[in-house]
Structure formats: C-alpha cells, structure tokens
Amino acid sequence: MSADQKDVPLLQLKQGNMKADLEAPPCPEPEGLAIRCRDVCRSYGKLKVLSNLNLTVPQGHIYGLLGPSGCGKTTLLKCIVGTLKISWGHISVLGKPPAFPGHEVPGRMVGYMPQDLALYNEFTISDTLTFFGRIHGLTSKDTQARMNFLIDFLDLPQKHSLVRNLSGGQRRRVSLGAALLQNPELLILDEPTVGVDPVLRAKIWQHLVEIVKTGKVSVIITTHYIEEARQANVVRYAYIHTLEHAFLQLCETSDQVGSTPQSRVLEDSQSFESGRDESRPILGVGLESTDEIPKYSVDWKVRVRHVLPKWRNIAALMIKTMVRMKRMPGSLCFQFLLPVIQISLMCLCIGGDPKGIQVAVVNNETSPSSYSYSLLSFLDNSSVEQVPLSHAEAFTGIYNGEYWGVIGFSKNFTSYLTKRMLQHQVSRDVVDGGSVHVWLDLTNRQIAIMLQKKIHEAFEVLSTFYCVLNHSFFYGSQNTDFTTFVTPGAVLSITFYLAVGLTALSFVLERKEGLLDRCWVAGVSSLETMLAHLFSQLFVISVQIILLLLFILLVFKIPNEGSIVLVVALIVLQGVTGISFGLVISAAIDDEQNANQAALGIFYPNLIISGIIWPVECIPYPLRYLSLVLPQTYASEALRCIMYRGWGLTHMMVWRGFAVTLGWNTFFLILATVILKLRT
Ligand SMILES: Nc1ncnc2c1ncn2[C@@H]1O[C@H](COP(=O)(O)OP(=O)(O)OP(=O)(O)O)[C@@H](O)[C@H]1O
Numbered sequence: 001m002s003a004d005q006k007d008v009p010l011l012q013l014k015q016g017n018m019k020a021d022l023e024a025p026p027c028p029e030p031e032g033l034a035i036r037c038r039d040v041c042r043s044y045g046k047l048k049v050l051s052n053l054n055l056t057v058p059q060g061h062i063y064g065l066l067g068p069s070g071c072g073k074t075t076l077l078k079c080i081v082g083t084l085k086i087s088w089g090h091i092s093v094l095g096k097p098p099a100f101p102g103h104e105v106p107g108r109m110v111g112y113m114p115q116d117l118a119l120y121n122e123f124t125i126s127d128t129l130t131f132f133g134r135i136h137g138l139t140s141k142d143t144q145a146r147m148n149f150l151i152d153f154l155d156l157p158q159k160h161s162l163v164r165n166l167s168g169g170q171r172r173r174v175s176l177g178a179a180l181l182q183n184p185e186l187l188i189l190d191e192p193t194v195g196v197d198p199v200l201r202a203k204i205w206q207h208l209v210e211i212v213k214t215g216k217v218s219v220i221i222t223t224h225y226i227e228e229a230r231q232a233n234v235v236r237y238a239y240i241h242t243l244e245h246a247f248l249q250l251c252e253t254s255d256q257v258g259s260t261p262q263s264r265v266l267e268d269s270q271s272f273e274s275g276r277d278e279s280r281p282i283l284g285v286g287l288e289s290t291d292e293i294p295k296y297s298v299d300w301k302v303r304v305r306h307v308l309p310k311w312r313n314i315a316a317l318m319i320k321t322m323v324r325m326k327r328m329p330g331s332l333c334f335q336f337l338l339p340v341i342q343i344s345l346m347c348l349c350i351g352g353d354p355k356g357i358q359v360a361v362v363n364n365e366t367s368p369s370s371y372s373y374s375l376l377s378f379l380d381n382s383s384v385e386q387v388p389l390s391h392a393e394a395f396t397g398i399y400n401g402e403y404w405g406v407i408g409f410s411k412n413f414t415s416y417l418t419k420r421m422l423q424h425q426v427s428r429d430v431v432d433g434g435s436v437h438v439w440l441d442l443t444n445r446q447i448a449i450m451l452q453k454k455i456h457e458a459f460e461v462l463s464t465f466y467c468v469l470n471h472s473f474f475y476g477s478q479n480t481d482f483t484t485f486v487t488p489g490a491v492l493s494i495t496f497y498l499a500v501g502l503t504a505l506s507f508v509l510e511r512k513e514g515l516l517d518r519c520w521v522a523g524v525s526s527l528e529t530m531l532a533h534l535f536s537q538l539f540v541i542s543v544q545i546i547l548l549l550l551f552i553l554l555v556f557k558i559p560n561e562g563s564i565v566l567v568v569a570l571i572v573l574q575g576v577t578g579i580s581f582g583l584v585i586s587a588a589i590d591d592e593q594n595a596n597q598a599a600l601g602i603f604y605p606n607l608i609i610s611g612i613i614w615p616v617e618c619i620p621y622p623l624r625y626l627s628l629v630l631p632q633t634y635a636s637e638a639l640r641c642i643m644y645r646g647w648g649l650t651h652m653m654v655w656r657g658f659a660v661t662l663g664w665n666t667f668f669l670i671l672a673t674v675i676l677k678l679r680t
Contacts, residue, residue: 034218040089049075060215064232065222073222083517101298101306107523108136111184116514121164122327134316135522136182150177169195187219309528317532339544347556351483360394360403361386364411372409378458408437489612489636492574499578504599507586526676541575561646573661580668587675631664
C-alpha cells in the first residue's frame with residue numbers, strides 16, 4: 001500500500017469523513033470494543049496476507065468484511081478467533097486476547113461459523129446442535145428450545161435429517177445455526193449466506209440487525225455480496241485494483257442515491273493488482289497505531305483451571321464419537337472383528353507343520369516284515385507323503401524339484417541293523433548298510449527342518465540304541481512350535497497397529513473439514529480432544545482385545561501359564577500406546593495420504609526388528625540396540641514370559657516390558673498434545 005493511498009480516504013458514505021487511520025466510527029473505550037486488532041501481521045511462508053492491520057469492531061455493530069476471493073478475509077477471522085497464530089501485533093476479543101486464561105473466547109461468548117461447513121456428516125441436525133449445546137454447557141431444555149427456534153428461523157428440514165443428506169445450502173444453514181445456538185456476544189461468520197436463497201438471506205440479515213440492536217451482540221461477517229454488506233454498520237473493503245475499484249465507485253454512486261437508516265462507513269483496505277508481488281501484503285491497512293496495549297493479569301487459580309481438562313467437553317466429544325460409530329455399524333463390526341481375523345489367519349497359516357510333502361522312498365528290501373517297512377510306518381503320513389521309487393527315478397525327481405527328499409534303505413538293512421544291535425564291533429559296510437540314508441532339498445529351510453524333525457521322530461526307536469543323550473525341558477513343551485513363539489508378539493503388534501489405524505486419520509479428517517478448529521473455538525482444548533479420542537478408542541480396543549484373547553486361548557489353545565490380568569493389562573497398554581502414536585501422526589500430518597504412508601511405513605520395519613517374527617538375538621548388533629528401544633520388543637518378551645513361563649511383575653523381564661510400554665505411551669501423548677497445541 002502506497003503512502004498516498006493510505007492518506008486519501010477511498011470512499012465517504014452517508015456520514016462523516018473516512019478517518020485517517022481508516023478506523024470505524026469514533027472509537028469507544030477498549031471495554032466497549034468487541035474486537036481490537038493492532039498492527040496484526042500474518043504470512044503463509046513468503047506470502048504476506050495481513051500486514052500491520054488495524055481494525056476495531058465496536059460492540060453492538062455489524063462489521064462487514066467485503067472483498068474478492070483470496071484477499072485474506074478468512075485469514076483475518078481465523079486470527080481473531082485464535083485458530084491461526086499471528087506473527088506480530090495484538091488482538092483483543094471482548095476485552096482480552098483469544099485463549100487468555102479464564103476468558104470465554106474461545107468458548108461460549110463467541111459463535112463461529114467457518115467457511116468450510118465443519119459439520120459431522122453422520123450427525124442429524126439435532127445431534128449437531130445437541131453436541132455444541134453440550135460443549136457450551138447448555139441444559140437439554142435450553143438446547144431444545146434454541147433448536148426449535150433455529151429450525152424454524154433458518155427454515156431447516158426435520159431435526160432428524162442426516163447432515164450428509166442435506167443440500168449445500170441447508171448444510172450452511174445448519175452450520176449457521178450451530179454458531180447462533182448459545183446466543184453468543186460475538187458472532188464471527190465467514191460467508192454465511194453463500195448458497196442461501198435471497199429471501200432467507202434477507203431474513204438472516206434482518207435477524208443479525210435485530211440482535212445487534214440490543215447493543216450486547218456484535219457481528220463480524222465476510223461476504224462477496226456488496227448489496228447485503230450495505231446492511232452492516234461498518235464495511236471494510238479489500239479490492240483488486242482497476243475492475244473492483246471501478247465497481248466500488250459505482251456502488252458509491254448508487255449508495256449516495258439510496259440511503260439506509262443506519263450509519264455506515266466503508267473502510268479501505270489495501271488494493272492490489274493481479275499477478276502481485278508476494279512480498280507485498282494482501283490485507284494491510286492503517287497508519288501506525290499509537291494505542292497502548294493493555295497489560296493483562298490473571299490469578300494462578302484461574303490459570304490452573306484453564307489448563308485442566310473439562311469433563312463436560314471430554315464427555316461431549318466421547319458421545320460424539322459413539323454416535324458416529326453407531327451410525328456406521330458395519331465399520332464398527334469390522335473394527336471389532338479385524339484383530340480376530342488377523343490372529344486367526346496367523347495361527348492357521350504361520351508356524352504350523354507343512355502337509356503333503358512328497359518324499360521319494362527307495363527301499364531295496366522286499367519283505368514286508370523287514371525293519372525298513374516298520375520304520376516307514378512310523379512316519380507321520382499327514383505331513384510326509386511317501387512315493388516308492390527306484391533309485392534312479394528318486395534322484396531324477398529330487399533333481400527336478402518334484403520331491404523334497406529321498407529316504408533310502410539298502411537291501412540288507414534288516415540283517416545289518418540286527419548285527420549292529422547285537423555286535424559291539426562291526427565293519428564299515430555293516431554300519432553303512434544298516435543305516436537309513438536321507439537326502440534333503442534344503443532350499444526351503446522350513447520344509448527341510450520339518451522333514452528332518454519328522455524323520456527323527458519316526459526313527460527315534462533306532463537312535464535310542466545309540467544315543468545316550470536324554471532331552472528334557474524346563475519351560476514350554478515338546479510341542480512348542482513357531483506359532484507359539486510368534487503369537488504374543490503378533491497379538492501386541494495387531495493391537496498396536498489397529499489402534500494406530502483407528503486414530504491416525506482422526507484429526508487429519510477433522511482438521512481438513514474444519515471440525516477441529518470449530519470445536520476449538522467452541523472452547524474445546526487440545527488436551528480434551530486427545531483424552532476424548534483416547535477414551536473412546538479405548539472402548540473399541542477393549543472389545544478387540546477380549547475377542548482376540550478368547551480366540552487365541554480357547555480356539556487356538558495357545559498356552560497361558562501366567563496371570564490373565566497381567567496379559568490383559570499389557571495388551572491394553574500396548575493398544576493405548578498405539579492410540580497415542582496414531583494421535584502423534586494425526587496431529588503432525590495434514591494430509592490423509594501422508595498420514596497413511598507414515599502409519600504403514602513404520603509398520604513393517606517395526607514388525608521385523610521388534611523380535612516378533614524372529615528372535616532379537618539374530619539381529620546384527622548396531623540394529624539390535626535400535627530394536628531394544630522399540631515399543632514392542634521388551635513388551636513381546638514380557639508377554640511370552642507371562643504366558644509361557646508364568647512369571648509375574650517381580651521378574652525383570654516382565655516389569656521391563658510394562659515400563660517400556662508406559663514410557664512410550666507417556667512420550668507419545670505428550671508429543672501429540674504439544675504438536676496439536678502448537679498447530680491450533
Ligand atoms: N493454509 C494456507 N497456506 C498457504 N496459503 C494460504 C493458506 N490459506 C490461505 N492461503 C492464501 O492466503 C490468501 C488469503 O486467503 P483467505 O482464505 O484468507 O482469503 P479469503 O479472502 O477468505 O478468500 P475467499 O473469499 O475465497 O474465501 C490466499 O492467497 C490464499 O491462497
């Protein structure tokens with residue numbers, strides 16, 4: 001804005017000259033002001049949107065912000081309600097800066113209708129107004145009375161109509177209704193009349209004019225319609241040079257012809273040209289302010305009360321989540337069943353014995369009463385399918401990948417074996433002829449190990465003659481398989497990642513739709529939002545965990561030697577850690593795609609290096625240190641110790657799992673709250 005532009009008043013309407021500082025009618029004392037902005041600056045990166053902006057909205061006035069798209073109206077309103085932080089300057093709203101401890105802005109004193117509709121699509125009109133009524137602390141009787149008035153006044157459909165089934169204009173009116181609900185002292189409305197028919201638009205303006213007449217309500221409103229802006233007491237105009245300027249002049253002429261009963265002043269904002277220089281501000285107005293910024297002080301008790309979460313808000317947000325869940329029963333059932341499906345698939349498909357593995361048998365003995373036939377009858381036929389072949393066919397088959405192994409008996413196997421059993425010293429030929437010969441394809445380690453195990457089990461009768469080593473076990477059982485090893489880690493991992501999935505998008509979608517900002521302006525703090533998410537998701541993961549445990553313990557018979565209370569506590573804590581981690585993603589990332597990528601990108605590396613599917617002891621050293629600090633490494637070990645060794649909290653390996661889980665939990669929750677606070 002050039003100096004001469006600053007000095008020359010753009011327009012003079014009905015009364016008085018434009019003041020030098022382009023302020024509204026004579027400035028009342030600060031306590032008579034609804035909004036007071038002094039030298040306010042705000043940029044998005046290099047783009048300066050507000051620069052040294054001074055603005056005063058007296059109480060009991062309608063202040064119209066008129067201007068072309070992209071000139072910074074919404075940015076200014078967001079700064080006023082406090083959802084955007086200003087880079088410089090001072091704003092006071094109804095006497096104090098927004099979010100000042102003990103001040104009800106954000107809160108009940110301000111009604112905010114954002115430009116985005118910011119409504120929950122799964123809600124009915126009644127749910128929407130009830131939700132905001134709860135946050136503002138209205139009794140259900142008051143909410144009901146206001147709802148009936150607003151439905152009638154805004155010409156809304158039945159109160160049980162779902163928001164997602166409403167037309168664009170109807171949704172906008174519901175959004176306006178939510179802003180008017182608690183009869184606030186200050187109404188901040190961002191384009192409330194877009195998509196509203198002219199009759200209703202006139203009605204809305206008439207209502208605004210009426211409520212400000214009391215002198216207790218003030219309105220700041222943005223619009224693109226010059227005609228309706230005439231009804232405001234003060235109009236501030238930000239225009240693009242040339243065309244808009246000419247249009248404005250036309251308006252001035254027409255305005256001088258037809259007068260309105262109200263005193264109005266049209267204020268100038270800085271003009272700008274298309275293809276503008278980004279370093280120049282879009283909305284920058286006014287001479288330097290000489291007003292002193294008042295000092296505000298507050299009692300420590302008020303400060304503490306301001307920081308402490310309000311149960312009323314948490315309850316309202318939790319009810320909101322429950323109502324949304326209820327409206328999507330299919331999605332809720334899927335959420336409950338997903339972990340059961342995952343763990344069932346894991347128990348069924350991972351760690352079991354392979355079935356129908358074809359093995360070539362070259363038996364050169366012919367008598368069915370020979371030892372070789374007896375030994376082969378001990379082989380587990382469900383896992384190993386014996387294919388009797390000649391020597392040449394068997395080796396061609398294994399070479400071509402048709403068989404996983406060859407078992408061979410010489411034609412004198414029975415007699416040589418008998419000699420080996422009876423005589424202390426036998427020739428090498430007798431040892432060779434009295435042995436079972438096995439050739440295996442080791443390219444598939446799991447199948448090869450299983451075959452070795454099955455052959456050893458079948459031929460154990462032989463080894464007892466020659467083996468003096470006697471195996472016994474301390475913990476676990478002979479039947480301990482890979483499924484048993486992997487299940488505790490898998491249960492924690494499934495709980496953790498489903499919880500991440502439930503929450504990672506929660507704020508992202510709400511922020512995108514403007515719901516987070518709207519709730520914040522209604523008086524909901526970041527901490528309350530976090531706690532409400534945590535508590536409502538806790539309900540979902542509790543159901544998930546109950547179903548998960550029923551399946552692994554009763555259906556898949558995974559042993560549990562320890563305390564079920566400890567098992568449940570550790571799984572629930574891991575779920576809460578997952579929720580907290582999801583909240584961090586949700587608070588830090590704006591975009592759904594990026595949030596999804598972050599959640600998925602972390603899933604696989606974490607699964608691999610947490611010792612869930614393969615022991616941590618196999619991880620090479622530098623990476624093992626990383627593995628040990630991850631949320632699920634010590635926790636999986638602790639769950640295995642509880643379930644298979646029956647250990648309690650007195651064992652270091654158990655309490656360490658709990659301690660690490662709690663540590664991550666606290667860290668994620670604090671991080672998410674800080675990020676959310678910094679970003680709102
Ligand atoms: N989050 C953001 N990041 C970067 N630039 C932004 C962001 N939000 C707005 N802007 C830019 O700031 C400028 C002012 O935007 P703003 O939404 O305040 O305009 P507006 O006057 O409300 O427009 P409209 O009438 O179309 O709603 C625009 O150039 C816009 O591109």
